Amino acid sequence: PALRRLREMDLLQKDDIRRYGLLNKLLKFNNTWERMFQFLVRWDPNALAHTDFKECSLPLHIAVPYPAFQLVFEAGMAYFPKKKGINFMFHKDDHGRSPFKMACEKFEVL
Numbered sequence: 557p558a559l560r561r562l563r564e565m566d567l568l569q570k571d572d573i574r575r576y577g578l579l580n581k582l583l584k585f586n587n588t589w590e591r592m593f594q595f596l597v598r599w600d601p602n603a604l605a606h607t608d609f610k611e612c613s614l615p616l617h618i619a620v621p622y623p624a625f626q627l628v629f630e631a632g633m634a635y636f637p638k639k640k641g642i643n644f645m646f647h648k649d650d651h652g653r654s655p656f657k658m659a660c661e662k663f664e665v666l
Contacts, residue, residue, distance in 0.1 A: 559592060559595050559596070560595070563599070570599060570600050573596050573599065573600045573603045573606075574600065574602070574603050574606040577606075577608045577609070578596055578603070579593065579596060579597070579603050579604065579606075579615040579618075580608050580613065580615050580618045582596070583615060583618045583619045583622060583624045583628065584618065584622070589624065590624075590627065593624070593627065593628075593631075594631075597631050597635070601631075601635035601636075603615070604616075604628070604631060604632050604635060604636070604644065605636070605640065605644070607647075607649075610650075611649045611650045611651065612648075612649045612650045613649045614644055614647050614649075614655065615628050616628050616629060616632060616644045616645065616647075616655040617647075617649055617653070617654075617655050617658065619655075620655055620658040620659050620662060621662060625655075625659065629644075629645070629655075632644045
């Protein structure tokens with residue numbers, strides 16, 4: 557409700573989602589992030605493809621160590637069901653890491 561009110565009052569703009577990396581910041585919180593994440597992604601699905609300014613990380617990179625990983629992956633596939641959605645898994649950050657590689661390392665798959 558708070559984000560919706562800020563949006564209605566025109567204090568939160570769609571561009572703010574990407575400009576301030578709101579998805580990436582939100583994913584680092586363990587409490588009550590899911591509804592806010594869904595609100596922001598419904599409003600601006602392209603934010604899933606937007607990297608942060610520091611390490612070229614997508615929200616999917618940020619989500620790997622958190623329970624949010626599945627939700628972020630599913631959102632990417634839902635909003636971008638063709639090539640772009642699956643490519644999020646293989647997008648490399650500035651350190652040459654992809655979410656796929658990070659997840660494999662975390663779960664000791666490779």
